[in-house]
Amino acid sequence: WSCLAVCAIAGSEDLGIDVVSGGEILTAIKAGVSAEKIYFHGNNKSVAELELAISKNCRIIADNWLELEHIATIASNTDKNVPVMIRLTPGIECHTHEYIRTGHLDSKFGFDPNQLDEVFTWLSKQTQITCIGVHAHIGSQIFEQQPHQDLAGVMVEWYKLALSHGLPISEINVGGGLGIKYTEADDPQSIDAWVKNVATALKVACDAHGVAYPRVLSEPGRSLIGSSCVTAYTVGGNKTVPGIRTYISIDGGMSDNPRPITYQSQYRAMIANKMSAPMTETVTIAGKHCESGDILIKDAQIAATVPGDILVVPATGAYNYSMSSNYNRITRPAAVLVDRGEANIIIQRENYDDLLRFDRLPERLVK
Incomplete structure (x- = not known):
């Protein structure tokens, strides 16, 4: 979730930031x-984005040959030495939805x-390019341990190969x-x-291959x-289909959370103003968009x-607001940061003027 406050x-916690666009670079x-802690990912970085990242001294996760060629050209026109990791x-x-599996060979990402x-x-x-490490990412929402252990072994083999080419490589990014x-x-x-699982697997692999432990x-x-x-x-209205289900409508849906309709992500829900009440209803929570598939949760117990x-x-902190849209011209909600009794708006609620801000109406269409 890329926004200024996040x-x-x-x-402030001394973490790095992974970014995948010029907009995310500038936000961070x-x-x-610190630019040295910004890692620029993506399978189709534009020349303008690469120029921005290099000018700010970000780390670049190189994804393909064209990108390496662009980096070399940009670097040759500057006095920069560009730190890159190879993905x-x-x-x-791993057992996740095919849209969020990124480590298998049939993937748009990486060499x-x-x-x-x-x-x-x-x-x-x-x-003018320094290879500082190798990178891989096998997917999202993984519960298994074995894929991460297998990845550690493979990456140490890559790391050792890089060392044999005389590269000053010092990092492994396990995704x-x-x-x-x-x-x-x-x-x-x-x-x-x-x-512990990842670190142990990396240590075992490094010892087996006789290489020093990387960062x-x-x-x-x-x-x-x-x-x-x-x-x-x-909560808005409801509709009961006898013998089938009851729908409860809400004032949002796929515009603020496209994950259920996109790749069948599952969530749970509760009624915040009735937290002590028994959960006696089984309902399907429906969004307000003009799509039959705009269902947030099926058969929720509330x-x-x-x-x-x-x-x-x-x-909902990871992929909701960052994937939100104005589908059906619905405004995005506000975001509020709450910490130790203090609440601050970190993204203000959109209004109708915001929706029209970038629209342009040609004179010939004005009556």
């Missing part, structure tokens, strides 16, 4: 994050491992993917257990921000509701 909090910089697809499958020797040879000849608890059925590892980076992302946020809706109740969905 980036500022991450920076504006929030006071590779490790060919490791194929068969290209690695050629990539390292090319990098060894560059005078992220640690899942969080969206529903009662989810059973993720703790962050401590995940770190290890990870991308905790969702596991930090996801469970830090809730989304609050106002307290009995009336219009005006506040329905809250937890674990």
Whole structure:
């Protein structure tokens, strides 16, 4: 979730920031994050974005040959030495939705491992590009331990190959993917257990290959921000289809959370103003958009509701606001930061003027 306040909090905790666009670079910089801790990812970075990242001294996660060529050209026109990590697809499958699996070979991200020797040879000849590490990411919302252990072994092999080419490589970025608890059925590892699992696997692999331990980076992302946020809706009307289901409508939906309709993400809900009431209703929570598929949660167990109740969905900090839209010309809600009894608006609520701000009406259409 890239916004000024969230980036500022991450920076204040001495965390790095992963970015995938010029807009996210500028947001992190504006929030006071040190450029050396900004890592620029993506499979189709534009020349303008690369120029911005290089001018700000960000780290770049190189994803393909065209990108390396652009970096070399930009660097040659400056006095910069550009630190890069090479992203590779490790060919490791994990049990998540196909849209959020990124480590298998059939992925739009990263170099194929068969290209690695050629990539390292090319990098060894560059005078203004410094290969500082290798990077991989196998997917999101992963509960299994084995894929991360397998990844550690593969990455140490890449690391050793880079060293054999004389590259000054010192970092391994194992990506992220640690899942969080969206529903009662989810059973993720703790962050401590995940770190121990990855670190142990890396140590074993380094010892087996006889290489010094690298600096290890990870991308905790969702596991930090996801469970830090809730989304609050106002309950509207309801509709009962006898013998089938009862629909409860809310004043939001796929414009503030496109994940359920996009890749069937599951959530739970509660009625915030009735937290002590028994959960006696089984309902389907429907968004207000003009799509039959705009369903936030099917068969949710909640307290009995009336219009005006506040329905809250937890674990919405990672991909809700950042993926939101103005579909059906619905305004985005406000975002509020609450910490130790203090509340601050960090994104103001949109109004209708905001929706029209970038519209242009040609004179010939004005009657």
